[in-house]
């Protein structure tokens with residue numbers, strides 16, 4: 170058992186150097202979120218005159234190391250698993266924390282993917298330090314080598330600056346998609362150190378029995394989303410939403426009550442307890458615009474709402490408001506869009 | 520079994536104090552954090568089939584007692600509220616430590632269920648943090664869990680598929696919001712719960728020195744706040760026969776590509 174222990178302040182924080190980044194990978198490729206973090210790690214390391222250090226656990230790490238190299242990783246530390254496949258938080262924490270102990274990084278960035286969020290808290294506690302989660306902006310106070318992390322608070326009402334002044338490493342996560350993909354770098358060389366490890370020693374009886382590949386509907390990267398709410402009247406109302414989404418090459422979203430009613434699966438839910446989306450175009454049909462829905466879509470570039478109630482809260486979050494019955498407005502939009510895409514001149518005064 | 524539950528404010532009723540720039544939570548109605556309802560339901564399902572007792576542990580202000588009673592009304596057997604002024608402003612390190620101390624004091628458990636994340640800070644760090652302090656295994660993002668021959672079998676929902684995992688308790692399991700449909704409380708159970716009452720523990724009863732908890736025991740701190748500028752939108756009214764105008768606007772904005780360009 171790990172003892173309950175206060176977050177001990179390291180005696181020599183000045184001994185902590187370089188920027189660690191957790192290199193998550195699947196099927197022989199570094200995941201998108203980890204590449205974004207590697208880009209950030211490089212940026213911070215350059216400002217500090219230090220190294221961007223990738224740490225990875227798993228199999229075939231040589232290939233992962235060479236991909237990391239092409240994105241500017243200076244040092245790659247790998248724990249090559251030689252026994253069984255699968256994931257174990259306890260074992261991964263052990264391997265990663267041992268790299269931290271040995272190399273004493275000042276900063277440690279981990280993508281806020283499901284794997285990253287599973288691991289980060291354990292690693293931080295093992296290393297007796299704190300984490301700022303879901304950061305959207307990172308900067309560094311160079312003279313003090315202090316990481317300045319910003320994260321949105323509850324309901325995005327404020328953006329909070331999170332500091333970890335005395336503990337090391339200073340750890341943060343950011344959700345995948347928070348930063349631009351970094352550019353590849355020609356002729357960069359990365360020192361690669363891979364050690365062999367065994368999961369069985371730490372994983373106990375934890376085993377992966379099976380993996381059923383199935384891509385989850387990812388609304389967060391959709392360019393266009395058409396969402397429906399209770400105002401559609403019934404489950405078949407979603408047919409009209411789907412038709413419009415199809416005509417635009419977009420995805421279908423939904424408010425929570427229609428998911429609860431079983432009109433559409435949960436993976437389509439937008440909002441506080443669903444997905445947070447930021448498409449170029451968001452169309453909300455028959456959705457009132459309660460705050461729990463708004464927080465999930467208000468960052469959309471253009472918002473169109475369709476509602477019979479001109480007083481609905483969604484209206485003030487909309488660029489365009491169609492005050493009409495969704496069963497009339499949706500097919501009209503679909504028809505017009507199909508015409509325009511087909512190249513027929515619009516039958517309008519505009 | 521133990522479930523970790525936090526009472527969170529209902530988002531609708533949160534507002535910012537215009538003078539002090541702080542979130543005013545005291546005015547917000549408290550609800551059970553959504554995924555904690557699913558964590559409780561996952562535990563109740565196991566209790567239905569295998570038996571066992573469920574203890575709810577929650578750290579929060581005295582009002583959080585209501586949320587604990589609600590959990591007991593759904594079938595939890597025992598409620599513990601960890602409440603003490605010195606716990607205020609804890610980050611996830613100090614929160615995990617405090618909750619882990621309470622779990623140790625409860626002692627006897629095989630599975631701890633936690634929600635995947637809370638809606639008010641939403642880090643999802645506390646479940647794994649508690650597991651780390653206790654030195655036990657964890658299975659996160661579950662959509663189903665059951666006991667088979669003394670092993671926990673659970674399905675984890677990841678970005679690219681479902682991982683089926685088997686492990687031996689003790690283990691901490693975090694539960695996703697789409698894992699199940701939480702049951703409602705029953706009046707009779709609720710009355711029993713009120714009679715039974717909720718135990719209240721402070722830092723003394725947990726043997727935790729005050730400098731290990733709350734703001735003092737937290738490695739991270741909030742340095743400053745920015746209030747993001749809300750984007751003002753035009754809310755331009757569009758009549759049904761003006762839809763072609765709207766669609767032309769979308770073309771101009773480059774959102775829709777016309778046949779001419781294709």
Ligand SMILES: Cc1cc2nc3c(=O)[nH]c(=O)nc-3n(C[C@H](O)[C@H](O)[C@H](O)COP(=O)(O)OP(=O)(O)OC[C@H]3O[C@@H](n4cnc5c(N)ncnc54)[C@H](O)[C@@H]3O)c2cc1C
Nearest residue numbers: 398399400424425440441442443455456457462477478495
């Ligand atoms: C903890 C918590 C978490 C939550 N998380 C989420 C979340 O993630 N996502 C989410 O969406 N909600 C969430 N909710 C629920 C949220 O509070 C609202 O209840 C929900 O968003 C309302 O859904 P709605 O707009 O579809 O329904 P309603 O609020 O009932 O609105 C229906 C709208 O349709 C309009 N309408 C009626 N007839 C027509 C018609 N013929 N044509 C056009 N318009 C019509 C009405 O004027 C009305 O504005 C959450 C709530 C809680 C407490």
Ligand SMILES: Nc1ncnc2c1ncn2[C@@H]1O[C@H](COP(=O)(O)O)[C@@H](O)[C@H]1O
Nearest residue numbers: 523524578633634636637642643644645
């Ligand atoms: N104050 C608390 N009291 C009890 N459980 C908590 C508390 N904070 C977090 N948890 C548990 O940890 C989970 C993740 O919380 P968070 O890390 O805040 O997103 C929640 O769903 C709860 O199950």
